[in-house]
Amino acid sequence: MSPASLDLSSKLNDWTRHFGADFIMGDLPVPESRIYVHEKCQAPTEVRENSFDEMSNPLSDVPRTWCTACNAFGPVSEFAWADTGEKITDYRARHSARATAVERFFCSRVVWFGVLGAALVTGVVGGVFLFATSGLLLKIIMVPFTGFMCVLLVGAAMIESTKLVLWRVCGFKETRLLK
Numbered sequence: 474m475s476p477a478s479l480d481l482s483s484k485l486n487d488w489t490r491h492f493g494a495d496f497i498m499g500d501l502p503v504p505e506s507r508i509y510v511h512e513k514c515q516a517p518t519e520v521r522e523n524s525f526d527e528m529s530n531p532l533s534d535v536p537r538t539w540c541t542a543c544n545a546f547g548p549v550s551e552f553a554w555a556d557t558g559e560k561i562t563d564y565r566a567r568h569s570a571r572a573t574a575v576e577r578f579f580c581s582r583v584v585w586f587g588v589l590g591a592a593l594v595t596g597v598v599g600g601v602f603l604f605a606t607s608g609l610l611l612k613i614i615m616v617p618f619t620g621f622m623c624v625l626l627v628g629a630a631m632i633e634s635t636k637l638v639l640w641r642v643c644g645f646k647e648t649r650l651l652k
């Protein structure tokens with residue numbers, strides 16, 4: 474085959490694999506919850522929705538998680554998944570092994586809070602300039618609104634970029650599907 478057709482064929486192969494993966498992923502039902510066990514008290518806690526999202530994310534650097542029996546937060550290192558018995562810290566290490574330092578940094582809480590904080594300030598300052606000549610009432614309504622919209626837009630962009638990083642690192646955008 475000529476280099477051009479080889480190139481085309483490898484591109485086609487890539488596309489098929491990508492779309493194939495997405496197609497299969499789209500077909501897999503996302504579990505609603507997962508249970509982890511606290512080593513100290515041996516009691517199970519079920520995580521759902523945002524907490525499940527966060528605990529299933531192998532790039533998450535959240536240091537503590539909730540135990541219902543203790544009615545308190547404990548270090549993530551004291552918890553293991555009930556179905557596999559794997560410690561959550563080992564699970565994070567296993568699925569995030571391919572992540573570069575930059576990717577880890579990008580998904581860290583410092584960057585998230587920093588970027589969202591900067592978005593809020595930018596939105597509020599932008600609002601102050603945009604509505605500089607407006608009446609006080611409009612200012613009171615619109616300045617927090619532009620701040621909020623800015624956080625919302627930047628947050629959505631951050632979520633999408635994080636999903637792309639996760640996809641590259643562990644093969645899944647939806648980490649609740651990981652075992």
Ligand SMILES: [Zn+2]
Nearest residue numbers: 511514540543
């Ligand atoms: Zn406990």
